[in-house]
Amino acid sequence: GENVEQHPSTLSVQEGDSAVIKCTYSDSASNYFPWYKQELGKGPQLIIDIRSNVGEKKDQRIAVTLNKTAKHFSLHITETQPEDSAVYFCAASRGGSTLGRLYFGRGTQLTVWP
Amino acid sequence: DVKVTQSSRYLVKRTGEKVFLECVQDMDHENMFWYRQDPGLGLRLIYFSYDVKMKEKGDIPEGYSVSREKKERFSLILESASTNQTSMYLCASSFGAGGSEQYFGPGTRLTVT
Numbered sequence: 001g002e003n004v005e006q007h008p009s010t011l012s013v014q015e016g017d018s019a020v021i022k023c024t025y026s027d028s029a030s031n032y033f034p035w036y037k038q039e040l041g042k043g044p045q046l047i048i049d050i051r052s053n054v055g056e057k058k059d060q061r062i063a064v065t066l067n068k069t070a071k072h073f074s075l076h077i078t079e080t081q082p083e084d085s086a087v088y089f090c091a092a093s094r095g096g097s098t099l100g101r102l103y104f105g106r107g108t109q110l111t112v113w114p
Numbered sequence: 115d116v117k118v119t120q121s122s123r124y125l126v127k128r129t130g131e132k133v134f135l136e137c138v139q140d141m142d143h144e145n146m147f148w149y150r151q152d153p154g155l156g157l158r159l160i161y162f163s164y165d166v167k168m169k170e171k172g173d174i175p176e177g178y179s180v181s182r183e184k185k186e187r188f189s190l191i192l193e194s195a196s197t198n199q200t201s202m203y204l205c206a207s208s209f210g211a212g213g214s215e216q217y218f219g220p221g222t223r224l225t226v227t
Contacts, residue, residue, distance in 0.1 A: 001173075009154070032213035043118070043204055043218030044157070051213070089157060095213025101147070101172070102216060106156035 002027040004092050006105025013080050014113050021108045023090035024072040032095035033066060033073045034102070038087040048075070051095065080112045117141075118219035120205055126225045133192040135222050137205030144209060146188035147216065148180065151202040163188055195226045
């Protein structure tokens with residue numbers, strides 16, 4: 001099966017700085033890579049995703065990049081704010097599979113200090 | 115908005131008890147999932163279901179079973195709860211095949227004493 005590794009496990013940044021979280025995957029057939037944000041006391045929520053036919057996707061202050069050759073993808077958050085503090089999970093799956101499961105990384109606790 | 119609800123936010127059970135965790139989604143999603151979340155281990159898939167009465171084992175199914183009698187409801191059952199099943203349990207649902215957004219419930223914090 002797929003193996004997704006995520007680094008770092010914890011990340012502290014000053015408000016206004018950028019944060020980068022990196023993930024690698026093992027299954028070359030994976031073609032869908034979402035990122036989820038989990039705030040305290042809540043379930044994870046999708047914040048951005050990318051499919052293997054594109055190399056980069058942006059949504060305001062967040063962006064995701066994908067390198068299919070190296071099998072890694074990254075989340076970039078610019079101009080961080082205290083409300084960005086949360087646990088972030090990367091995931092991978094074979095889009096189009098009838099079973100629809102995601103393989104998650106172990107998560108990154110991001111803390112943004114004011 | 116998609117809503118995934120879980121029957122309890124907090125649950126305390128004794129070792130050996132049978133425990134039922136219920137999950138209901140209101141968006142007619144085919145797929146439903148049960149995860150366990152532990153510090154440092156991320157989200158681990160216990161079981162999932164892609165149709166009524168269908169189930170698939172995830173990565174850590176031992177000690178658990180599931181039931182899906184109706185499309186909107188997916189139950190996780192701990193036949194005989196043990197202390198190592200103390201954890202946060204998250205339910206999720208999604209529409210269609212892989213590559214679809216999963217919508218999560220708020221989670222149930224289960225403590226087994």
